[in-house]
Amino acid sequence: GQNIDQPTEMTATEGAIVQINCTYQTSGFNGLFWYQQHAGEAPTFLSYNVLDGLEEKGRFSSFLSRSKGYSYLLLKELQMKDSASYLCAVREGSSNTGKLIFGQGTTLQVKP
Amino acid sequence: DSGVTQTPKHLITATGQRVTLRCSPRSGDLSVYWYQQSLDQGLQFLIQYYNGEERAKGNILERFSAQQFPDLHSELNLSSLELGDSALYFCASSPSSGGYNEQFFGPGTRLTVL
Numbered sequence: 005g006q007n008i009d010q011p012t013e014m015t016a017t018e019g020a021i022v023q024i025n026c027t028y029q030t031s032g033f034n035g036l037f038w039y040q041q042h043a044g045e046a047p048t049f050l051s052y053n054v055l056d057g058l059e060e061k062g063r064f065s066s067f068l069s070r071s072k073g074y075s076y077l078l079l080k081e082l083q084m085k086d087s088a089s090y091l092c093a094v095r096e097g098s099s100n101t102g103k104l105i106f107g108q109g110t111t112l113q114v115k116p
Numbered sequence: 117d118s119g120v121t122q123t124p125k126h127l128i129t130a131t132g133q134r135v136t137l138r139c140s141p142r143s144g145d146l147s148v149y150w151y152q153q154s155l156d157q158g159l160q161f162l163i164q165y166y167n168g169e170e171r172a173k174g175n176i177l178e179r180f181s182a183q184q185f186p187d188l189h190s191e192l193n194l195s196s197l198e199l200g201d202s203a204l205y206f207c208a209s210s211p212s213s214g215g216y217n218e219q220f221f222g223p224g225t226r227l228t229v230l
Contacts (some may be wrong), residue, residue, distance in 0.1 A: 045212065046206060046221035047159070054216070068214040074225070091159060100214035101172035102147055 006030045008107035010092050015113045016082055024077045024110045026092030036103060038066050038077045039091040047091055050077065079112075087114045119143065120222035123205050128228045134195040137225045141188055141209030147171070149210075149219060150182055154203040165190055166213045194227070200210040202229045 007029045016022040029038070035054040039047035053068035053075060054060055067079040088110055089109040096105055119142035129135055141148050150162040161174035165184035176182075179197075184190045194201060204226050208219040 034214075037218075046223050048118070048221070049218045052216060052218065066133060093159075094216065102164055102210055102213050102217045102219060103161050103172040103174060104149075104219065105161065106151075108158040 006094075006096070006105050008092055008094060008105060010090075010107040010110045012108065013113070015115060018082055018084060018114055018116050020082050021078065021080050022082060022112065023072045024079075024090050024092075025110070026075045026077070026107055028073050028075070028092070028094050028107075030094045030096045030105060032096040033070065033094060035095040036066075036068055036075050037093045038064075038075075038093065039093060039106075041089045041091060041109065043089070050090075082114050084114050084116070087112060118220040118222060120209050120220050122205075122222040122225050124225060125223065126226050126228075128230065129197060130230055131197055133197050133229075134193065135197065135227065136196070137192040137205055137207075137227075138178060139190045139192070139207030139209075139222060140192070141207075142220055145209035145211050145220070146188065147210045147213050147217075147219075148184055148188070149208040150176075150190070150192050151208065151221075152203045153204045153206060153224075154200075156189070157203075162192070164213070171213055183195045192196060199229050202227055 006048035036048040041047040092107040094105040121140045146167045162176045164172040207222045
């Protein structure tokens, strides 16, 4: 079966660091994506991991451990505009398909 | 702006009706994906087309169908609509199908079934 788990909600303070965890159990694995989605808007791409380790991209970093079925998204120097939903998604199936299985998303609220 | 366009933005219809949602991918993108997002289900993959051919299928209902045309735009047809079909429907596109494959999402069509 397919199961992607993320915390439902998190709260953090402006300027702080927050880590959003994602665990997955899927029938196949061809990469893990993180997307940001503001309420009522389209998801926008943040990061992609296919090998174990840390990928850094400005204030955002994402980590993957394939053996543990685990990823996290790290957001540094939080800004009010970072208040949004963060979606973890696994690309499963054969390597020539783009089917993404999404978690329910983590709603992050950044407070002043 | 991702470069993916979807029409209409909002659609209100009645149970039992049929609607068509339209998506134009980013210039040069060959893959089109359809997703459904409802409050209780999150973002659910429906179907993927690559260069006119179906490439992957999710838990798409039999009442739903899609196609990708030679100019690469895609349409999602929803028939015999039920209240539970009310949701945001997103289209996404990507240059190819495999490998590193960032998907760019359109603004979505909000469907309300009354």
